[in-house]
Amino acid sequence: MTRCTPRQSARMYSMVRFVACASLGTASPGCLAGTPLAYFLHSAGPASGPVRVLDWALAALCVGVCIVIAVLLYAAIRRKRRESASPDAAPSQTSVADERDERDERTANRIIAIGTAISAVLLLGALVGMLRVLAAVADPPSAPALAVTVTAYDWWWKVTYRTPDGASFATANEIHMPTGQPVRVDLQSADVVHAFWVPALAGKTQAIPGQTNHQWLQADQPGVWRGQCTQFCGPQHAHMAMEVVAQPPDDFAHWLDAQAKAAAPAPDGAPTRGEKLFMARCAGCHTVRGTQADGAQGPDLTHLASRRLIAAGTIANTPANRLEWVAHAQQLKPESLMPDIALTPAEASDLSAWLDTLQ
Template structure:
């Protein structure tokens, strides 16, 4: 069974060096908390039964007998608790230092900007091959990747459990995180800072692949969209420009909206609507027509199209591969 095939795998297993110390810390703290609860429960039971036995043997004076060693027990318990908490604090600080930066210089730097409720991903911002994707991050296996985190509206939190801990996206501030995948796979990410009505539908995927596959993907994503050739797709492009271009970008056309995902290579993505739906032609058109039913309060409005316009728009979108 592959790592990405089971939902629990996303939070119960580590797939990279940035998350491994965090997972060990998590299990250690869980074990400590369970042990403390068990010890407290046992002490409570012992106290109850000893007090009852003392009362039965000594009458009313039993209560005084059971309280004689109470002060010593409280002192011992306080010292043990303090030692455990200090040990946990030292361990947590060590983990924070261990995951603060990768062992070597990141091979790739990307910028992820959080919106209500989707993720904008910028590649090659300072180079000639700058492009933007949405809700899908591709990285080469075995290479550390620096992720610069921003927010366009409210506070969000970027979390890929199998690859790294949580880091907040804060308006007006740029935070940093690094991720690395030790094996190929699809790793689910999620916003973990409550950010509004569709917080639960603000997911993304990190796709780790070989360097060769990543290079091919990068080259394909960097090029502009092909111009439509069929009459239906050409008319569909006009429909897109009239109804969608105010928010969406398609590189290679006049569509240059910045408030919604870049759709230049829409067909290359596995999911749409920030992980809400599989990317199929039917789901794409359903999302266009019924976005507010699928994701209420999202900025994507329901768009009413005639059957002919809908058919031609679907033909145009099918060219964005």
């Protein structure tokens, strides 16, 4: 049986590793189609389409540049090894070697000049493409049907709506919008610099303390799209997500009307006891419209039970997860403002019963 030399083994390992990585890269988009992290691969609105095209174009450009650099590096290493392996030339061969070196140097200079020119053209093309994309997504195709104010906090998002009659209300970590209509987003920050990004619907826009930046979103069809803070803002930056929920206009109007209402009165029994417990332990930080709770440090919980996720997209909004968040917030999201709150089994049951009524 023929044994491979160490050099042959190294080459074979490199080839296998390259094929494996290439296969993984090729398969990843399909494998990720059903996972949360696939949200940046697709465009769901006119503000994200041009950005996605630019993303793929720049990615292709980067891959091409890396391939060219790898080929040139391989050629240089191979030439160096060949020169090191060749014996010293005889005196009669010196002139021939010198001529070959001069020819190789001229060839190298031409390659450098051509490569520089091509790089300049590609960079200029990338700049032109970027400017065209910025111009294409600067303004919505029609007047926004709705304006919402999104205020970034460490580490959650406050979303404020205005109703047709001029009233306003706030939700948290969910932006609802009608399909087929642009929505203006006014971005603010209450503490540090954050960045608002819903990849399927638009590009990134920073939320900066002391100023208001603007962005517009539009979803062409109903669906739920994930958004994320993309400016490092502290220990829980990775757990500062939100969801954009696009609904048919009639469904959105119904949602807006329901969300603008105060919380329904608590039924007698466990929900009433849970409400009293909330007022004693939680009302200093949270607001529940229609009750005495008017805290401003944390999210508005008036219609908490109607949301898909809690803790800024960290966990699903289920009765069990809500109690887990109340009892162990610092384990789920360390250094957040939400403290761990110790509850007896009876208190947990009562609080859960009341939170379930906040539809």
